[in-house]
Amino acid sequence: MSETKDRPYHHGDLRRALIDTALAMLATDQNWAFTLREVARRTDVSHAAPYKHFRDRESLLRELARIGFVQLEEAMSVAMSSGPSSTRARFVAVARACIDFALCNPGLYRLMFSADADKTMDPHLHDAAMATFGILLRLLEEGLRDGSFRPVAISALAAASWAQVHGLAMLAISGQLLEEKVGPEPVLAALDVLLDGVCRGG
């Protein structure tokens, strides 16, 4: 602890450190009552220091949510461009990527869709969320173009797909897909149900 005392008065990149601490705590404690003071404490900094980098508590929460969307976008993007499989297989892969992300970061995922991360308050957060949504749109467009998906208004496909994936992710996080009478692979099965409507000639 003597070493920690040696740290310079100015932290270097406290903003980043606070974000990292908060993300780590979100990852650790499944449902953690977010507290600015606790974040400051674990970053070895006074409880007022965060206010030099974030206007208020929600400002930090929104930044965390934004980072979450960026990470989710990347995960989905990787899943989408991995392997030259069919569009349907890629759809499943992208959906799984989203749900896996939620299962690996339940606290962060909840935050991203909670009222605490109000997207109307932060254009950057809104943009990040839209970019993530955009991946799904591109995938749907592709499926429409190559004839894998039935010719339905893309808005309907997008709403259904987004609702399905997000709904499954939330259910999975809440553990409501494992305890009840669900089969071995409830997520895949549910996605198949949706897809046999999306795909032509299921």
Added chain:
Amino acid sequence: MSETKDRPYHHGDLRRALIDTALAMLATDQNWAFTLREVARRTDVSHAAPYKHFRDRESLLRELARIGFVQLEEAMSVAMSSGPSSTRARFVAVARACIDFALCNPGLYRLMFSADADKTMDPHLHDAAMATFGILLRLLEEGLRDGSFRPVAISALAAASWAQVHGLAMLAISGQLLEEKVGPEPVLAALDVLLDGVCRGG
């Protein structure tokens, strides 16, 4: 033991009054930072009075969520038994009932599915949620029996349907179904997408 059914002494029925106040405030303020003291204030009692009827703040929240599930179950039940339409039409009606309920009670609906209302903490809440889910199951069983739905494992149908309806409800609450490039009836369109996989020979 006093929590179940006791006669009022002083206030009348403070437990009920507190619940009503909280429900009213949930209905009024879209996103209200729930506060026990505020509930007590608006019920004209001291801030410690609620503790005579609820162990803690979350206990009241769980009771509110339980009531929400009961109301939702009733709304869905009404929708399910209204009119001798096709199973598909009744599926849509039940889904609409759920989404309409969410739109009419966004705060309550959010609470019902938030981490604050931990279903593992209260058997009554869990049962209420399961009863609501049960309506969907009965509808799916019926559709399987009469051949309206494709012969898929009911767990898959249930997961897909529940995820879809809940996902649409959450998106609708967040206003993400209106601002984007969605058609005139995004909910119906999305449900049709799902159903054309659920229904045989869509």
Added chain:
DNA sequence: CCCTCCATGTTTACAGGAGAAACTTATCGG
């Protein structure tokens, strides 16, 4: 090379919430 600015920290202060404990009051069974 020193001195002064100012971004980034810290300390102090205050309002408000959760909850516990002690105290008060009214209702009821005997």
Added chain:
DNA sequence: CCGATAAGTTTCTCCTGTAAACATGGAGGG
């Protein structure tokens, strides 16, 4: 009529978010 007890109040402690005043130390101008 009288305790016992449920129901409500006061008071207290600890916590949080946030603002204001103060401290520090690195960067840039003389």
